[in-house]
Amino acid sequence: MNNRQMARAMLQQAEVILAEAHYLNTHRHWHLVIRRCQESVELALKAVLLWSVWRSRVFMMWDQYCCKRPIVFQSFFRAKFLN
Numbered sequence: 001m002n003n004r005q006m007a008r009a010m011l012q013q014a015e016v017i018l019a020e021a022h023y024l025n026t027h028r029h030w031h032l033v034i035r036r037c038q039e040s041v042e043l044a045l046k047a048v049l050l051w052s053v054w055r056s057r058v059f060m061m062w063d064q065y066c067c068k069r070p071i072v073f074q075s076f077f078r079a080k081f082l083n
Contacts, residue, residue: 003050010047014040 001009021036 003053007047007051010043010050014043014047017043 017036018040021033021040024032024036
């Protein structure tokens with residue numbers, strides 16, 4: 001599992017925890033709602049930070065290529081990494 005896949009898995013897990021918090025909210029278990037929301041935010045933040053590290057490494061590897069051919073690089077990046 002690479003960083004990108006791990007970040008996606010963390011975001012999916014954060015979404016599940018947030019759904020659980022919504023369920024607990026409907027049943028008025030406030031202390032558990034707060035705990036689940038905090039867990040969800042922490043996981044989402046970890047995923048974003050992990051994703052940003054991965055993206056910064058990609059940009060560092062392609063820095064010279066990006067400066068020489070910005071339009072080609074943008075289409076390549078969109079096709080390879082954002083889909």
